[in-house]
Amino acid sequence: MAFIKYFPAQPKIDFLSKRKLFLAFSAFLLIGSLVSLAVQGLNFGVDFRGGILIEVRTNGPADLPDLRSRLNNLDIGGVTLQEFGAPTDVLINVQRQEGAEAEQLAVIELVKAELGDVVAEYRRTEFVGPKVGDELRQAGILATVLALTAIGLYIWFRFEWQFAVAALIALVHDVVATIGFFSVLQIEFNLATLAAVLTIAGYSINDTVVVFDRVREMLRRFKKMAITDLLNLALNLTLSRTLLTSVTTLLALIALYVFGGEVIRGFTSGLIWGVLIGTYSSIALAVPLLYYTGVRRDNLAASDASEEEAVEDAS
Amino acid sequence: MVQISRWQLVLVGLVLVLGIAFALPNLVGKQTAESLPDWLPHKQVSLGLDLRGGSSLLLEVDVDSVFTEQLENIVESIRLDLRQARIGYTDLGLEGDEVVFTIRDPSQVQRARELLAPQLQDTLFSLSDEGVGRIVLTDQARASRRNSVMQQTAEIVRRRIDETGTREASIQRQGEDRVLVQVPGIEDPERIKTLLGKTAKLNFRLVNTDVPANAPRIPPGSELLPSDDQDLSGLPRSYVVRKRVMVSGDNLVDAQATFQDGAPVVSFRFDSVGAQRFAQVTRENVDRPFAIVLDDRVISAPNIQEPILGGSGIITGSFTVEEVQDLALLLRAGALPAPLVILEERSVGPGLGEDSIRAGEFAAILGMILVVVFMAAAYGLFGLMANVALITNLVLILGALSVLQATLTLPGIAGIVLTIGMAVDANVLIFERIREETRNGRGPVTSIDAGYKRALTTIIDSNLTTLIAALLLFQFGTGPIKGFAVTLAIGLVTSMFTAIMVTRVMVILWLRRRRPVRLPI
Numbered sequence: 001m002a003f004i005k006y007f008p009a010q011p012k013i014d015f016l017s018k019r020k021l022f023l024a025f026s027a028f029l030l031i032g033s034l035v036s037l038a039v040q041g042l043n044f045g046v047d048f049r050g051g052i053l054i055e056v057r058t059n060g061p062a063d064l065p066d067l068r069s070r071l072n073n074l075d076i077g078g079v080t081l082q083e084f085g086a087p088t089d090v091l092i093n094v095q096r097q098e099g100a101e102a103e104q105l106a107v108i109e110l111v112k113a114e115l116g117d118v119v120a121e122y123r124r125t126e127f128v129g130p131k132v133g134d135e136l137r138q139a140g141i142l143a144t145v146l147a148l149t150a151i152g153l154y155i156w157f158r159f160e161w162q163f164a165v166a167a168l169i170a171l172v173h174d175v176v177a178t179i180g181f182f183s184v185l186q187i188e189f190n191l192a193t194l195a196a197v198l199t200i201a202g203y204s205i206n207d208t209v210v211v212f213d214r215v216r217e218m219l220r221r222f223k224k225m226a227i228t229d230l231l232n233l234a235l236n237l238t239l240s241r242t243l244l245t246s247v248t249t250l251l252a253l254i255a256l257y258v259f260g261g262e263v264i265r266g267f268t269s270g271l272i273w274g275v276l277i278g279t280y281s282s283i284a285l286a287v288p289l290l291y292y293t294g295v296r297r298d299n300l301a302a303s304d305a306s307e308e309e310a311v312e313d314a315s
Numbered sequence: 316m317v318q319i320s321r322w323q324l325v326l327v328g329l330v331l332v333l334g335i336a337f338a339l340p341n342l343v344g345k346q347t348a349e350s351l352p353d354w355l356p357h358k359q360v361s362l363g364l365d366l367r368g369g370s371s372l373l374l375e376v377d378v379d380s381v382f383t384e385q386l387e388n389i390v391e392s393i394r395l396d397l398r399q400a401r402i403g404y405t406d407l408g409l410e411g412d413e414v415v416f417t418i419r420d421p422s423q424v425q426r427a428r429e430l431l432a433p434q435l436q437d438t439l440f441s442l443s444d445e446g447v448g449r450i451v452l453t454d455q456a457r458a459s460r461r462n463s464v465m466q467q468t469a470e471i472v473r474r475r476i477d478e479t480g481t482r483e484a485s486i487q488r489q490g491e492d493r494v495l496v497q498v499p500g501i502e503d504p505e506r507i508k509t510l511l512g513k514t515a516k517l518n519f520r521l522v523n524t525d526v527p528a529n530a531p532r533i534p535p536g537s538e539l540l541p542s543d544d545q546d547l548s549g550l551p552r553s554y555v556v557r558k559r560v561m562v563s564g565d566n567l568v569d570a571q572a573t574f575q576d577g578a579p580v581v582s583f584r585f586d587s588v589g590a591q592r593f594a595q596v597t598r599e600n601v602d603r604p605f606a607i608v609l610d611d612r613v614i615s616a617p618n619i620q621e622p623i624l625g626g627s628g629i630i631t632g633s634f635t636v637e638e639v640q641d642l643a644l645l646l647r648a649g650a651l652p653a654p655l656v657i658l659e660e661r662s663v664g665p666g667l668g669e670d671s672i673r674a675g676e677f678a679a680i681l682g683m684i685l686v687v688v689f690m691a692a693a694y695g696l697f698g699l700m701a702n703v704a705l706i707t708n709l710v711l712i713l714g715a716l717s718v719l720q721a722t723l724t725l726p727g728i729a730g731i732v733l734t735i736g737m738a739v740d741a742n743v744l745i746f747e748r749i750r751e752e753t754r755n756g757r758g759p760v761t762s763i764d765a766g767y768k769r770a771l772t773t774i775i776d777s778n779l780t781t782l783i784a785a786l787l788l789f790q791f792g793t794g795p796i797k798g799f800a801v802t803l804a805i806g807l808v809t810s811m812f813t814a815i816m817v818t819r820v821m822v823i824l825w826l827r828r829r830r831p832v833r834l835p836i
Binding site: 002003004005009010055057100101102105108109112121122123124125126127128129131132136139140142143146147150151154155158191192194195198199201202203205206207209210213217237238240241244245247248249250251252253254255256258259260261263264267268271 | 365373375504505508512656657658659660661662663664666667670671674675677678679681682683685686689690692693694695696697698725726728729732733735736737739740743744746747750751754769772773776777778779780781782783784785787788790791792793795796799800803835836
């Protein structure tokens with residue numbers, strides 16, 4: 001039954017020799033993400049830009065061009081319409097209006113009055129005033145910076161600086177590539193997708209920590225092995241775990257993506273991409289980076305010999 | 316290590332029993348759950364508005380307007396006092412949040428001090444010898460006023476929403492001057508918004524008939540107010556109304572929507588003080604127009620035909636039936652102490668909520684089945700043990716959510732699905748380690764022992780980092796995102812417990828019973 005028996009416990013893949021290829025690919029991802037962010041930016045949702053979002057279900061298949069022209073006649077600035085999961089479901093995005101909250105709310109009433117005859121159900125109405133939009137944006141930036149800093153501090157505390165630097169570069173790589181994913185595909189970036197990005201930060205560092213733990217152990221155990229061989233060994237020993245965990249997580253996420261409903265599809269797609277990137281980066285970026293930051297045994301031996309003993313004693 | 320201590324068994328058993336007990340109410344209907352005897356857990360997971368449908372409104376109370384009003388009253392009373400005492404003054408008015416004035420004759424400064432000081436409690440009052448006076452509200456007075464305004468606002472908002480027949484609304488103060496209103500299951504959020512958007516300050520004031528509405532200058536003590544009436548040519552009409560309030564809406568005890576001559580009107584009743592005053596005013600002003608002013612708009616200004624002595628009356632105007640009903644409701648619930656601004660609205664219709672629950676449930680169950688099948692296929696017997704741990708984990712999450720009464724949102728369901736995928740990670744780490752140790756030639760017992768021990772630090776390390784992210788999300792997120800952070804954090808903790816403790820108990824019991832020579836992975 002257990003097919004894991006057929007998966008070699010210690011595959012012999014030489015990851016380190018391809019490190020330049022990986023670096024080039026990561027650089028490509030990063031540059032691509034940054035260029036896309038600079039050129040087309042993020043498709044901010046109503047949470048961050050302020051404005052109005054209304055999801056309606058129409059009586060019968062929606063006539064988008066007709067709806068569009070009717071809403072444009074209201075003279076409420078940019079209105080975008082899109083089909084949302086079903087031909088009868090339409091997502092209406094109304095630009096942030098000039099003026100304060102009251103002006104925005106008036107527009108909701110205006111739109112609802114205009115569409116009264118074709119709409120069977122208002123499935124969702126989200127309105128974020130200018131004030132709250134600004135606050136949410138600031139809180140979002142703060143949360144991201146704090147999360148990255150806190151995770152960074154933890155890594156720094158748990159590992160030597162060579163590991164910490166490599167882990168942080170990999171972490172930033174994953175976060176930028178995930179945000180880039182939203183930019184390239186222009187998937188709406190809202191509070192939920194920000195949550196996805198932070199979750200990915202946690203997941204990716206999780207993966208990296210597992211491999212780094214093993215590298216550290218190998219460094220202690222094989223005092224004379226060449227560093228590239230040692231990093232390769234650590235990667236190969238943890239490979240089955242890295243892949244299995246990614247597969248189970250992806251299985252759950254794909255179920256969520258396909259059947260979890262339209263509302264969280266953007267969020268889930270970010271998580272799926274993030275898991276893929278996080279898995280890739282802990283194998284192909286974080287560990288090869290260790291080669292460049294120059295992990296050495298001497299500073300490990302001193303500080304960690306005692307730790308090893310402590311673990312043995314505790315048992 | 317292969318012996319498992321008694322307290323560990325007891326702990327695992329206890330947590331499982333509690334988890335199942337707290338999760339169980341969720342499997343039965345809501346009514347059944349509530350009718351369970353008290354000694355049984357009967358709380359169900361509380362669903363967020365995005366799942367059960369409803370409206371969430373973030374309101375800001377314009378407390379500053381209350382301060383301004385208070386300061387303006389001070390200006391008026393100073394004007395009156397100084398005039399009555401025949402003390403000359405200039406430049407009396409508001410400058411920012413300060414009342415300023417100048418006493419003309421420095422020799423009268425001392426008199427003015429003695430006159431004004433006793434009435435200016437809760438303020439910082441200074442009057443220099445040159446005659447320059449300044450008055451500001453003390454920080455204490457502002458703080459206590461702010462508090463009472465916020466409490467009053469919450470109370471009035473509660474009453475207005477209760478009047479619509481919704482009983483489950485949650486109204487919470489947020490920060491300095493905000494109120495979060497959450498109304499589950501509401502069909503028409505626009506109605507609530509309309510109701511909360513009005514201050515509903517009602518008062519009865521005399522119309523100043525000495526000046527026409529188009530007069531170039533309105534005399535002090537009167538003001539020009541717009542109205543819903545139309546004049547003869549069909550244009551909206553304005554009235555010059557005296558500022559002095561004869562009777563205020565605070566004295567109303569009841570208001571009802573009704574009809575008079577086929578037109579919708581609001582009938583009202585005053586308390587005894589209001590009735591007395593109303594009687595007096597109407598007696599003294601027969602044949603003069605009496606303006607009914609709501610939120611600085613004249614609803615109507617009928618002529619007083621005869622004294623109204625019974626303490627009740629009707630408000631007429633150009634109303635629709637719905638407007639009359641809303642007005643009666645607002646008058647019954649009382650006026651807000653300060654205007655409200657709606658900063659944020661998130662409304663989900665009942666249809667979308669149901670769809671989201673169905674989709675979320677289906678995705679969670681399917682994700683679970685996929686992971687369970689995969690783990691069983693990958694690790695055989697050990698995979699089955701991991702699956703038992705996984706299902707236990709789900710039960711514990713459900714139990715924890717019920718006990719903590721944390722709100723389950725759609726992203727929260729996503730958090731659970733994500734933990735289903737990630738929960739097996741700890742077991743994969745352990746199993747892979749056991750596999751490796753076995754391959755290195757160790758026997759089953761030592762392999763398992765080493766597997767658990769070596770994987771432990773890694774598991775804690777890796778889960779802590781995700782926990783950090785979850786906690787920050789909880790701190791900074793709002794609504795649904797908080798829900799995601801909660802389930803993610805709970806899922807991480809329970810999954811560590813089930814993956815490490817629960818599977819270990821299973822593995823060790825299995826080892827003792829079978830005493831295998833080789834491990835099946």
